[in-house]
Amino acid sequence: MAALERIHAPSQAEFDAAVERRAPFVITGVVDRWRAMSWTKESLKDAVRGRMLVPEVHPEGDYFDTWNRYGFPLAREVEGARLLDLIDAPEGRERFYLSGGLAGLAPSLADDVAIPDFAIRHDGRTNRVGKTMFYGRDTASPLHFHPVTHVTLAQLVGTKTVRLYRPGITDAFYCRSVFETFNHHSKIDFNDLAKYPKFAGVAPDHEHELRPGELLYFPVQWWHVVFSHGLSVAVHLSWLADRRFWHFPSPGRRTAIAKSSLFHGAVRPASYVLTLLAHGRLVDDLSLMLRRSRRAKRAASA
Numbered sequence: 195m196a197a198l199e200r201i202h203a204p205s206q207a208e209f210d211a212a213v214e215r216r217a218p219f220v221i222t223g224v225v226d227r228w229r230a231m232s233w234t235k236e237s238l239k240d241a242v243r244g245r246m247l248v249p250e251v252h253p254e255g256d257y258f259d260t261w262n263r264y265g266f267p268l269a270r271e272v273e274g275a276r277l278l279d280l281i282d283a284p285e286g287r288e289r290f291y292l293s294g295g296l297a298g299l300a301p302s303l304a305d306d307v308a309i310p311d312f313a314i315r316h317d318g319r320t321n322r323v324g325k326t327m328f329y330g331r332d333t334a335s336p337l338h339f340h341p342v343t344h345v346t347l348a349q350l351v352g353t354k355t356v357r358l359y360r361p362g363i364t365d366a367f368y369c370r371s372v373f374e375t376f377n378h379h380s381k382i383d384f385n386d387l388a389k390y391p392k393f394a395g396v397a398p399d400h401e402h403e404l405r406p407g408e409l410l411y412f413p414v415q416w417w418h419v420v421f422s423h424g425l426s427v428a429v430h431l432s433w434l435a436d437r438r439f440w441h442f443p444s445p446g447r448r449t450a451i452a453k454s455s456l457f458h459g460a461v462r463p464a465s466y467v468l469t470l471l472a473h474g475r476l477v478d479d480l481s482l483m484l485r486r487s488r489r490a491k492r493a494a495s496a
């Protein structure tokens with residue numbers, strides 16, 4: 195397996211040239227200048243104290259199981275400082291993973307992440323670059339790809355193992371249906387790979403141990419699965435990729451369909467309800483309501 199290319203403090207021209215090679219690479223000498231590198235659990239707790247945040251909730255403590263059971267992670271409002279404590283020292287089986295726009299989660303910290311000029315000016319345009327924060331302990335993010343964006347992931351605290359696979363949807367990736375909300379995700383449970391025999395012959399193109407101070411560039415539509423070890427804080431920066439970076443036929447064609455306005459306007463809401471039904475949540479809720487009303491009627495007539 196090839197080690198990733200490493201580039202130190204790239205100029206605009208060096209960054210643009212590296213992206214044109216259409217393979218992931220690691221950037222050093224950028225994140226270590228951010229104020230965010232001095233974040234600690236205590237400073238983060240102060241920044242989110244009193245704010246109601248909405249983390250991913252994994253009731254059984256198994257990230258892949260939640261995704262496969264419901265089609266997406268569950269969510270609940272939790273006060274910020276308590277949430278960071280719960281992430282670090284869980285009570286019971288339930289696990290939380292906080293991810294979301296940095297300015298929304300912790301507005302006082304948003305400027306601690308300095309978006310590099312090479313991202314803003316990439317591809318000869320002025321890009322709107324989003325900042326997403328990830329805070330979790332021993333997390334797993336299922337195998338997925340970014341359908342339309344260039345992404346760089348900056349590790350601030352802890353380490354992550356990232357496995358990357360070149361683009362293309364085949365049966366081996368057990369991709370979710372185009373009708374699902376997370377249609378760019380795979381169903382593969384990495385804790386139970388025996389259930390996914392077609393994936394057995396698929397080796398990652400790269401596996402990288404992401405360390406504090408590194409910035410990992412994910413080309414648009416490359417598959418990746420991410421595991422964090424211990425407490426992990428990371429920020430990802432993303433901006434829209436020109437279509438010339440998409441991979442055709444797959445997943446470019448499917449992405450074009452999934453992002454089309456017809457799909458969003460008419461097909462998607464219907465497919466969303468079907469997805470919920472297929473995953474049993476609505477079925478469970480409706481049958482519970484029916485059982486309750488039958489019981490109430492029986493009790494009233496007795």
Ligand SMILES: O=C(O)CCC(=O)C(=O)O
Pocket residue numbers: 328333334335345346347354418420421428430
């Ligand atoms: O760090 C993670 O858990 C997920 C990161 C990721 O997949 C991303 O930045 O796209």
